[in-house]
Amino acid sequence: MSAPAKFMFDLDFAAPKASNTVPLADHQSKLAEAETRGYRNGFAAGQHEAAGENARRLALAMESIAHSLSMLTRGLANVELRVEAEAVEVAVATGRKLADALIAREPFAEIEALATGCFRELVTTPHVVVRLNDVLYAEAQLRLAGIARETGFDGRLLVLAEPDIAVGDCRIEWADGGMIRDRAAADAWIGETVRRFIDARAAPVQAELKGSDDE
Known part of the structure; x- marks a missing residue:
């Protein structure tokens, strides 16, 4: 049997082994840095998500406001037409009463x-x-x-x-x-003229409102 080979590496097993232990201060520093990075990343992600949610809510709010303004505009237009029509009708009715009173007198x-x-x-x-x-x-x-x-x-x-x-x-x-x-004929003519006036005033507004509905 041949003799065992000799160990030829230049390694002194008697020397003390190098330690892989990280100093506590370095460990705490790196841990703090990691926590800071994590906080910053999480904060940035949270801000981004919050900004997206705020934008969505703002868009919904603006859409709701626009719809409300559209409804308000339509309501005001109809109210304006109704008030104007009522004012004309009141004026005509007042004129008729005055005419009756003058004729009676x-x-x-x-x-x-x-x-x-x-x-x-x-x-x-x-x-x-x-x-x-x-x-x-x-x-x-x-x-x-x-x-x-x-x-x-x-x-x-x-x-x-x-x-x-x-x-x-x-x-x-x-x-x-x-x-x-012929007062009756004149009164009928006035009534027809008033109706045409009110219809003519209402037509553009109604057309505009219909156009906004189609959109």
Whole structure:
């Protein structure tokens, strides 16, 4: 049997072994640095997440505000239209009441004004017929005759009582023309004009609101 080989490395096993132990101070320092990095990273991640959540909430809030403003604008537009329509209707209703009161107090006033204007333009007309309510017949004969003299009308004046004609209305007729004062017809025309005015004012607003709904 051959002799065992000799150990040829230049290693002194008798020398003391090197220690891998980290000093406590270094360990604590590195641990503190690691904790600081972890805190910073966690804080940054938290801030990023919070910023994202805040942005989402802000977007939702702005969307809600925009929707609320849109609804408010629509509501205000409708309120404005309603107030304007009511104001016009109140004005018309007030005018009607005033007209009723004036006619009740001076039923012949409007007839007199119309007759005066007609007689001034008809001074050479052979004859003129005035038709009015029979309640005013007696008064009308005297007052219309006076108006004819004052305006220079020297033709024949014929006053006729018509129970179907409303008090305060009249029809003035001559050979080739005539004029009518018909309060009911005038009132219907005013009502139709007011309706058209309100509809015309409402149309652009309604179109705008419909456009915002389609969007």
